Amino acid sequence: MSTAARFSLKRQLLLWLLLPQLVLWLMGGVLAFRVALTYAEKAIDQSLTQSVRSLARQVKPFGSGLLVDFPRAAQDIIEQDPKDRVTYMVSSPPGSFLLGNGKLLPGPPAGMVVPQNEPVLYNLVLEGKSMRVASIDLSFGDGMTAQRMRVQVAKSLVVQQGIARELVRDVLFPLLLLGAVLSVLVYAGIRRGLLPLQRLEAQLANRTAASLSPIEMTQAPEEVQSLAMVLNQLLTTLRRSLSQEKRFLNDAAHQLRTPLAGLISQTELAMQETEPAALQQRLTKVHTGAQRSAHLVHQLLSLARTEAEITLQPVDLAALAREVAREWTPRAVAAGVDLGYEGEDALSAPGDKLLLREVLNNLIDNALRYAGRGTTVTLRARAEGAHGVLEVEDNGPGLSAEDMERVFERFWRASELPGGCGLGLAIVAEIAQRHGGNTYAFAVEPQGLRIKLELPLSP
Template identity: 35%
Template sequence: MSAAPQPRSLFGEILDWMLAPLLLIWPISVALTWLVAQGISARPYDRELGEMARNLGLQVATESARGTQNKARYALSAEAAALLRADESDTVYYQVLGLRGEYLSGDQALPVPQADASIQPWDLQFRDDEISGESVRVAYLWVAPEGQTGANRTMLVQVAETLGKRSRLTNEIIKGVILPQFVILPLAVLLVWLALARGIAPLNELQRRIRRRESSDLSPIDEGRVPDEVAPLVRAINDLLARLDQSISSQKHFLADAAHQLKTPLAGLRTQAEFAQREIDEGRSSPSELKRSLQQIALSSQRAAHMVNQLLAMARAEDKEHAARRSMVNLSGLAIETVRDFVPRAMEKRIDLGYEGAEIAASQLRVLGHPLLIRELIRNLVDNALLYTPNGGTVTVRVVEDPFGQVVVLQVEDSGPGIPESEREKVFQPFYRALGTEVDGSGLGLAIVREIAQQHGTEVTLDDTRERRPSPGHETPGARFTIRFQAQSQQALPPPAQE
């Protein structure tokens, strides 16, 4: 069994989403700073190194123009060589190669450019290389002596320098940029924390306002005192409070009506019991009178039991979770079973109770619903029809299946007095009973029918079975209740699971 998810802190989640990118970007910023610092530190030293190479190239070109073959002419003077090596932190190398690539002067260990490097006279170029395992920065150019033409008539001049000064300058730049960030980063985290705490304060205030409310206070929350981002949530809560208030008011009204309706049979029970006891005490009771009192007690207890059963059925119909447990239901089978259950009662009133429609085996359509609730719906419709149909009347339960497989229609019609159009909406209200009738009912049956129908995504329609005639002596119009359920084809249903 999986563990229940732990509640998450909105404050902590927002803080994580704000700090995580900040902490992720910080090392990227350090790497980018290092790359930029390398570029910045290299520029001035590359410029100085290039000037040295260019000056040496000019000297080599001048000596070559004089036509001398003395290699010592291409060597730096003692003063110039001493100047190159005056830097205590870095070592400077130089090299001069002749027209045929022969060594003329300088450091022989200095590598030459790659063979596929382009040769452009007097084009100063830079590369990174190594001398004796030590990294150096090399500035080189091809020198074309006066009177010499062609790419093969050039001399190579190279000046190389180790990277000590560059590394130190790079480190200084990184320190100057990164060290303040060690102060700025905690300060930024603190400011984010304070900003979040201040931003979430209205939520805490809203929480305190709700906690201070009485359990009976279902008035709407003031939306003007909450941030715009929270206003939709507050509106949803206000909508829930309004529906909850309406539901509680309906329940209170329902309980008050139920208590009032139960008073009558309970009062009758008590009255008949006290009357029978008084007659026995006074010695005036006869078997016939005692039997009559017991019959009244039985009738009152039957009314009370019927009222309690109807109340339980109403509560069951309003239970959304109970109604959500659904399966495929054969509506014809439920209708036939219900009719059979009411046959004895119909025979007592000499009412012709019958069923019309598809047989159980021949039924090809099913209804997705709760079997107990649908059975309760049919029972209440039949019970209501038997209550209002006079002796010798007719009650018909009908199930009609759509040949296109879209709906299954349930109809219960009777030959009773019918219901005027002005009262057809009222009869579905709890505890309402039509005026002018002497029927002893609970007034909950049709309310239960409507609630179950709505739970199954459909409505109950009510009309007359026959045309109303104002003249006396004609047949009563009767009442027809019709419910259209969404159908499911039996052929399209999945096979039952094998246990």
């Protein structure tokens, strides 16, 4: 069994709901830190640009020299934060220390375009510390003694990172609390959402072969109700199958008991006979009883087969009827019956060919058995509206009006002639029902019986 199969549905839901939340929280933290660094960098850049411009205005050209007007108050403003001391420097020419409060600051990196009289910003590492530097180059002096001056202001990026961390902490901590609350709500929601499945499991656990009543899930979600509906269909099919099996066993036990008892009785009497003629008579009765038992078993198995699930496929009813009629012709001739076919050359309808063959076999067998010698039996296949019709008609003695109402009942017989068991027409009716069709019995004038089977031409 795989690892995924061992996980419960609750664990899988928690995993797929909470894991993305954790990933999004971490991604949000990284993104928030980057955004905070960007905004902190913008704030530092604005401060450094303003400071370097202010400092540049304090250094004024005077003749061929410089006048530094940098009062103590301005110096205190620049250095007001003792935790994040600002380093400033004035050099003229660039790189030659003139004024400042720290060591010589490196100039802009090589390859960087440095416009005249406009500040540029860049990063550097000084004494192991990352710093942000604003630098501006100015020209002073007359045309004969033109000189350049560089003003630089630098600030450590430690404060920038600290601000970013504070912003991230202030943003993510409430999000973490909300995530914890959300996790609890998700867990409670999943647990509550799975309660209908637990109730469904409990109801199924209480079902036995003797009690397959439908599952009731009236206040469950739509998905669970759909599952319960499918299970109810399965329980209905299983209940019907068990009922059919029980009915088959009861019918078989009931119907086989009498002929088997007769066989045992006849064999016991035959074993006591000493006269050959009497022994032959007993054996003839045993043979007849065995034939009836075999016929009964065949009919019971046919009845059981009709109650199984069937698959409908296109069947040519006319061709099937002609084929079955040819198969029964030798027996009809032996019984002195004129068996013939009337109807369409071709008639296609959805059905189970094996079961429809069983229908025709039973109808012809009944007609040959009870119509009598010298009669005519006609097998027909024709279309009638939206139905395909199979029917067998004979001009035998027929049935009374009272008997006509019971002709399709199981184990009911209108005649005591040997060989029958009262299941032939019941099997025909059962097969017709499984095909979505109907069976009818009609009296024929002046005498006779017609059994009609209607099958829909489309499923």
